[in-house]
Amino acid sequence: MAGPAQLVRHKLLNTFFSRHSIWFACIFVALFLTGLRVFYAPHYLYYFMSDSVINTIWLITSVLSAVGLYDVLQNKHSILKNYPIMGHFRFLFEDFRPEIRQYFIESDQDALPFSRMQRSLVYQRAKNENADKPFGSIIDVYQADYRFMTHALNPCKPADPDSFRITIGNSACRQPYSASIFNISAMSFGSLSANAIRALNKGAYMGNFYHDTGEGSISPYHLEHGGDIVWELGSGYFGCRTLDGQFDPAKFAQQAALPQVKMIELKLSQGAKPGHGGILPKDKISAEIAQIRGVSRDVDCVSPSSHPAFSTPIEMMQFIQQLRDLSGGKPVGFKLCIGQPWQFMSIVKAMLHTKIVPDFIVVDGAEGGTGAAPIELINHMGTPLREGLLFVHNTLVGAGLREHIKVGASGKIISAFDIASMMATGADWCNSARGFMFAVGCIQAQSCHTNQCPVGVATQDKDRQKALHVDTKAERVFNFHKNTMHALAEMIASAGLCHPAEVKAHHLAQRINDREIKNYAQLHFWLKPNELLHQDLKDEDNFYYRMWNLAKLEQF
Numbered sequence: 402m403a404g405p406a407q408l409v410r411h412k413l414l415n416t417f418f419s420r421h422s423i424w425f426a427c428i429f430v431a432l433f434l435t436g437l438r439v440f441y442a443p444h445y446l447y448y449f450m451s452d453s454v455i456n457t458i459w460l461i462t463s464v465l466s467a468v469g470l471y472d473v474l475q476n477k478h479s480i481l482k483n484y485p486i487m488g489h490f491r492f493l494f495e496d497f498r499p500e501i502r503q504y505f506i507e508s509d510q511d512a513l514p515f516s517r518m519q520r521s522l523v524y525q526r527a528k529n530e531n532a533d534k535p536f537g538s539i540i541d542v543y544q545a546d547y548r549f550m551t552h553a554l555n556p557c558k559p560a561d562p563d564s565f566r567i568t569i570g571n572s573a574c575r576q577p578y579s580a581s582i583f584n585i586s587a588m589s590f591g592s593l594s595a596n597a598i599r600a601l602n603k604g605a606y607m608g609n610f611y612h613d614t615g616e617g618s619i620s621p622y623h624l625e626h627g628g629d630i631v632w633e634l635g636s637g638y639f640g641c642r643t644l645d646g647q648f649d650p651a652k653f654a655q656q657a658a659l660p661q662v663k664m665i666e667l668k669l670s671q672g673a674k675p676g677h678g679g680i681l682p683k684d685k686i687s688a689e690i691a692q693i694r695g696v697s698r699d700v701d702c703v704s705p706s707s708h709p710a711f712s713t714p715i716e717m718m719q720f721i722q723q724l725r726d727l728s729g730g731k732p733v734g735f736k737l738c739i740g741q742p743w744q745f746m747s748i749v750k751a752m753l754h755t756k757i758v759p760d761f762i763v764v765d766g767a768e769g770g771t772g773a774a775p776i777e778l779i780n781h782m783g784t785p786l787r788e789g790l791l792f793v794h795n796t797l798v799g800a801g802l803r804e805h806i807k808v809g810a811s812g813k814i815i816s817a818f819d820i821a822s823m824m825a826t827g828a829d830w831c832n833s834a835r836g837f838m839f840a841v842g843c844i845q846a847q848s849c850h851t852n853q854c855p856v857g858v859a860t861q862d863k864d865r866q867k868a869l870h871v872d873t874k875a876e877r878v879f880n881f882h883k884n885t886m887h888a889l890a891e892m893i894a895s896a897g898l899c900h901p902a903e904v905k906a907h908h909l910a911q912r913i914n915d916r917e918i919k920n921y922a923q924l925h926f927w928l929k930p931n932e933l934l935h936q937d938l939k940d941e942d943n944f945y946y947r948m949w950n951l952a953k954l955e956q957f
Contacts, residue, residue, distance in 0.1 A: 424469030424485040427462040434459040514770070514813070515835065515845060523815055523839040526884035527877035547912040550821055551920065553897030560899040562886035563609075567829050567902065569664065570760050571805045575730025577760075578629075578663045581610035582901050583820060583882060583889075586811045586832035587633045587668070587736070589617025591681045591690045591702070592772035592849065593838075596869040597858045600841045602628040603871065604878025613832065616668055616704060617681070619656055620693050626875070630661045633736070634724070635668045637704035639694040648710045650727055657728035664761070665724050669708075669737040672769030672812050675783040676740065677706055680773045684852045685861045713955055714751035722757045734761030734806075738769070739789035740782075746952035749800050754954055758805050762797075763832065764790045766812025770835045772859060773850035786812035787826055791925055794827025799933035799945060815839075817889035824901050825909035825921050840881040841874040 434455060450458075465486055472478075472485035481488040518539075525532040540547065570577025585605055590598045598620060605612040605628035612628050614620075616635025623630055634653075637646065641653035657665060670676060681690070681702035688698065696702045711717045717735075725733045739745055752758050766786025771779070784792070790810050797803040810828035814820060815836035823831050835843070842856040849859035857869035893901060896908055906921035913919055926944075933949050940946055 420484050420487075421469075421473075423487050424466065424473075427465040427469060427486065431459060431462040431466050434462070514768075515815070515839075519815055520839055520845060523836055523881060526888075527840040527881040529880045529884070532884070532888075543912070543915055545912060545914060548818075548822060549910055550818065550892060550896055551908055551910055552895045555897055556895045557897050557899060559887075559890040559894040562883070562890045565886055565889065565901055567807060569734075569807045570732045571758055573725065573730075573758065574732050574760050576732070578732050580663075580830060581608070581882075581886075582824075582830040583885060584610045584631075584830065584832050585612045585837045585878075586769075586834035587613040587615040587666075587671075588834050588838070589615030589681070589772075590620035590622060590693070591617045591685060591861070592859060594854075594857055594860050594866040594869065595620070595622045596866045596871050597838075597841055597874075598622040599625055599871045600869065600874035601837060601878055602626045602630075603875035604837075604840070604882070605629060607875065607879040608882040610882055611663060613666065617690070618693055619659070619662070624659070624661060627661065629663045630659075631664045631666050632657065632662050633666045633668050635704050636706070636708045637694070637696075637702075638710075639696070642695050644695070646705070646709065650723070653724070654727040657724075657731065662728075662731070664732040664734070665728055666761075666763060667708075667721065667724065667733070667735040669735055670740070670765070670783075671736075671771065672738040672765035672767050672783050672786070673771035674774035674778040675738040675767070677774065677778050677782075680704075680771075682773055682850055682852070685850075687861050690861070714747045714957060715755060715954055717748060718751045718755040718757040721759050722755075732760035734759045734763065736763035736765055736811075738765045738767060739784040739792055742792060742948045743951035744957045745793065746796055746949050747954065747957055749796055749802065750952050750954050752802060753800060758802060761807040761809060762793060763809040763811060764793050764828075766790075766810075769812040786810060786823070790823065790826050790828055795926070795928040795945060796933070798930055799928035799949075801931040801934060803930070815885075817885055817892050820885075820889055820901065821892060821904050822909055824904040825906050826925075829902070837878055837881065840877045842869060842877075 437455070468489075469485035472481040472488065475481065478488065480491060484491075522532055524530075542549075565582045566579050567582060568577050568579050585601055588601075592615065593601075599622050602612045602623055603626035606626050610629070611631050612623065613631045614623055614633050616633050616637060616639060618640030619630065619632055632640075634641070638648045640656055641649050643649050656662065674680070683698060683701045686696070686698045686702055690696075691698045694702065708717075708720075711720045721733050721735070725731070737745070764786065766789055767783030768785055790808070794803065794808060797806055797808070807829045808827060809830050809832055810823040810826075811832040811834065813835070814823065814831045814833045820831045838858055839845075841858055843858045844856055846855050848854055852860050852862055854860040854865060857866045860866060889901060893899070893904060896904070898904060898908075906925065906927070908920070910918050910920045911924055913924075928945060933945065
């Protein structure tokens with residue numbers, strides 16, 4: 402049996418050769434070289450290394466020895482206390498983990514949140530490079546949820562993509578707008594840099610499509626190149642607010658009169674963080690942003706979770722009419738992510754009651770992006786786009802309002818097939834945010850909230866912004882839109898169609914399991930025109946009728 406001395410020696414040796422070995426090695430080398438330096442003792446090392454090399458090694462090992470001593474004495478990090486020096490590598494690799502995974506580990510189809518295949522498609526189209534692929538699809542066509550478009554045996558000639566437009570504005574609108582069916586979704590100046598806004602807007606001008614401002618208001622950079630603008634009005638009323646955050650009609654009228662402002666979009670909720678106001682971290686609030694928005698730089702800029710200007714569906718319709726009047730009759734609509742379904746139906750009932758009908762509705766999906774949001778809201782709040790869009794379309798059809806209201810869709814839309822699938826589910830047009838971010842150089846570093854975007858897209862750091870060359874990136878924005886529309890023209894032509902508006906539910910199909918496929922007309926439930934208004938036909942087993950019965954004019 403080993404004595405106490407042997408146990409102590411064994412423990413010391415075990416420690417030396419395991420957890421503290423690097424630290425002890427650094428101490429030994431540092432002390433040894435210190436002895437050489439102090440006593441100028443001749444040593445065979447001098448035959449192999451110069452004084453400068455030995456001094457460098459001494460400096461490095463001395464610093465590491467001090468770091469190790471600090472690690473052992475500190476009480477904040479357990480891993481550093483048990484593994485001095487070596488523990489720092491754990492934190493270093495953790496910091497670089499997303500980049501290591503993105504560049505070396507993830508497959509072409511790993512969607513985190515966009516796959517390499519999706520990003521590559523945008524990059525190639527933005528650079529006007531050939532995006533064709535050889536040999537065959539890498540997608541497993543027998544996997545559940547595989548979706549595809551059904552082609553025709555008599556395809557037609559691809560239509561001119563410039564004709565892929567819709568007119569937004571019902572009979573109450575005095576300045577209807579002809580919009581492209583693919584546009585830049587809401588991204589605020591503040592979340593994005595000045596150069597990113599410039600490039601996006603110039604690209605929109607070149608391609609004749611619109612650029613949504615996001616709720617951060619209209620900045621000088623939105624106006625610099627003349628691209629069409631949709632002004633998004635969030636609950637913070639940035640750009641048209643009083644000092645205490647209330648809506649200011651005079652300021653709104655002044656901004657809405659700008660010729661570049663084509664439509665007004667009232668934001669009720671955002672897919673990535675529904676039920677939560679917009680967030681701009683204080684580190685990204687420059688003096689310029691504070692002036693444009695009318696906010697303080699001392700705290701995070703967080704919009705209220707609900708609008709101060711209205712609290713009931715009827716008041717919301719009256720506010721929409723006020724915006725329409727103040728803007729000179731420009732199209733006014735709202736954006737939302739579907740949550741509790743009866744609340745959207747309450748809004749529709751208010752339309753019928755007040756006879757005030759918005760010109761458009763944009764449905765945002767839970768898969769939509771954001772610059773900053775709590776992780777629980779990103780992952781577990783809001784209805785995904787497909788289901789939300791179908792619900793909005795069905796409700797408007799059932800209430801007899803669909804022909805008066807255009808419906809847009811936003812949420813992880815970047816390809817021609819994405820657009821076609823949204824059209825088949827009820828959309829009139831689509832918006833993309835992150836797709837156009839990729840076009841201006843985003844590499845999905847996912848550091849949007851840190852103000853340290855490596856490519857100058859999502860930062861207010863002046864030096865980092867210089868990396869984004871406006872003219873070059875604007876050309877890429879234009880190319881991405883143009884080539885995506887060209888791909889859409891070819892795709893729908895294969896189905897015998899000339900315009901995306903002709904894409905219907907039966908043109909899209911989805912695999913249910915390894916033995917069954919259904920088209921969207923079979924897969925989903927579709928209400929008939931005015932069906933919700935027929936009191937005698939109401940079926941309590943029907944989801945839409947149950948939600949319609951729960952909806953109230955007096956409250957959301």
